[in-house]
Amino acid sequence: MAQAGLTRAEIENLDSMWKAPGFIPTFVAVFAAFGAWSLLLPVIPLAALDHGHSATLAGATTGVFMAATVATQIFTPMMLRSIGYNPVMVAAAFMLGVPALGHLLGTDAWILLLFSALRGVGFGALTVAESALIAEIVPARFLGKASGMLGVFLGVAQMIGLPTGLWLAGEFGYPTVYVTAAVVALVAAVMCLRIPRIRAQRRPKDAPGGDVSMWKLVAVPAVAVNTLAMSFGAVSSFLPAAVQDLDPVTGAVIGGFMLSIIGGAAMVLRYFSGVVADRAGHAGVTMLPGQAMGFAGVALMALVIANGWSVWWLVLAGVLFGGGFGMVQNEALLEMFQRLPRTKVSEASAVWNMSYDAGTGIGSVVLGFVAARAAYSGAYAVAAGLVALGILATLADRYLGAHRVTDHDNIRTRLRQIPVPRRPRRR
Template identity: 85%
Template sequence: MWKAPGFIPTLVAVFAAFGAWSLLLPVVPLAALDAGHSATIAGATTGVFMATTVATQILTPAMLRRIGYNPVMVAAAFTLGVPALGHLLDDAVWALLLFSALRGIGFGALTVAESALIAELVPARFLGQASGMLGVFLGVAQMIGLPAGLWMVGRFGYDTVYVTAAVVALVAALMCLRIPRIRAQARPRGRAAGDVSMWKLVLVPALAVNTLAMSFGAVSSFLPAAVLELDPVAGAVIGGVMLSIIGGASMVLRYISGMVADRVGRAGLTMIPGQIMGFAGVALMALVLAQGWSVWWLVLAGVLFGGGFGMVQNEALLGMFQRLPRTKVSEASAVWNMAYDAGTGVGSVILGFVAARAAYSGAYTVAAAIVAVGILATVLDRVLGAHRVTEHNNIRTRLRQIPVPRRSTGKGP
């Protein structure tokens, strides 16, 4: 895995790019509030960012075929970070929304390109671990960047954060220059015998990651506040680190899930266990908040949810790579990222609406029900939909073609 050309520069570039994104994620909405704008405008900065992210993700596979990974990722890293300098000009509504939208374009292209590039660079037998390692670098970047941005605001002010994010993103752009100059494979014209419509192949993995991402939208938005509301004393100790606990569990289990997939030679073994863990975590959150149990139970809930979400992230991405032919790696990455990002955004809005009317416990109860829908879909797919996997030029068939040395019987020639 580590010897694959361009793998290490890709990881470093992704770490820097997501670090720049994480620095600004909580800071820009806070800057909007400090400038006297409403909570609606503050939320709109993230909403506009996510909208342009998803719109760009739709177009990225075509750009990867036409232009190639290297220039797309360089431009994406540049667009993700440099517009942060625009916030130095003004804190008016137009500036907050415009530069958030520009950064979303860079983020959308980068997220699709980096996931697809891993599948292009790394041998198929190491793809599970490589995808898991990508999750580790993303997770560490977020664990460092999210609190660091808020700390820098309090210590040095907003301008310092904007400049730092731009510089870190430029580091990502420089590292992208070291990525091999390859393009996504062109799609063959026409349809081969036995091919299945793409949406049938990716629907269930996309639904699995989407339902947990919707829950993550509520967890990331409301859990720190819910912890403080439940226990102001203990909540002050663990409230600020709950998201880091969830992120850490997600990183570890995502990598372990990839190792399991590589060991057995196929994706999917830890998908349902991951979904069940995620369901148990968010259901425990709802129960703890409804019953007023000790706030420390929420730590366990966070570990369960984060670990389960990490496993599902990896299994869903590998499952899409496995189900689709090699020529649609970039489409698989795009669908996975859209399911993740759209789920996070929609979940924040819908479950926020529920929380306003049925408290935090009600929001997490609905979130658990949403995850249960994803589990049901995966179970039904295992029972009824195994025939949907294409048998043409996908990762599973290529793994079968790898020669395996035979063990000696000890009986001589």
């Protein structure tokens, strides 16, 4: 049974985010859904390689998944308005899990690509819905902490799911992983049934004034998370290998843990960023520090690899990058929620998720192209340049924000409101 929803006034009177109806079921569902996704993320490409397919096809399974994810995210806000959170999230969890069983049919190219795309559809709708739903059901003064806690659940799910999928495949075979992922996703679908039956808000037809273009409001935080996500695409693809190349002995041990180190740092500092935002009463306090940490981390990676420094410097670089990325993730989402009206929280979630997912996919491809021609150090140097562009955009936005003329109640608007007699037309 779905829980009863509260009015906005009742939600704001809650003294804890944990008391919001549907809050705990949402987080359990998100944990299960991302667990199912994490189980299969490294396994499907590995299965393709083990059955004689090329590295191109193995990579295409992830590429098709992400393409379907981003395409679905575009239409999810409309579905949340017309259908509602509960049915969209239940259907998305089913789409994320049930197609996993399709991989039991074999490893032909069309099977690998088709069912990867179907799972991507479920993942795309679910990621947009869960971020937007948190903004709908949690008091505004706890939104930073709630978003940070969402990052904790996602991080733990990935830290458990990624190695578990590989372990299950090695010990019991690929079919076991497919069935396990489907079952875990169905747990998410069951928990989604407990989510309040509410719909994304619509803008009232009689709302005063003309709207500012949504893209003008969210472009800068989108660039901030996108540039770091592009860097993460290179980090997640090449850092474990770079660690082992730098030090075959120590790196063989550390390399397997590098992504967990980055993910753990991101998880902790994303939550910290949310706590800071709630205490400050607004988003953005840790945005520039997070971007600076991300830049320092990826720049240090480039320097360490180029100069052959100790592999332990890469561990420090991973902590810096992961922590900075975690803070920027939270700040970008909160800034989008803060800049857009409540009627567009689903659009804010969609833009944030598309910036993140598209950035990760594009970064892994483009910076992989750079790595093939300028080594890992060259790829990370370019990644550092991308993050620097994001920092410049944030600095420019801060400056313009302090001097920006608002779209309402400014001089130009007031002059337009003054009645001016019109001259009669000449015949």
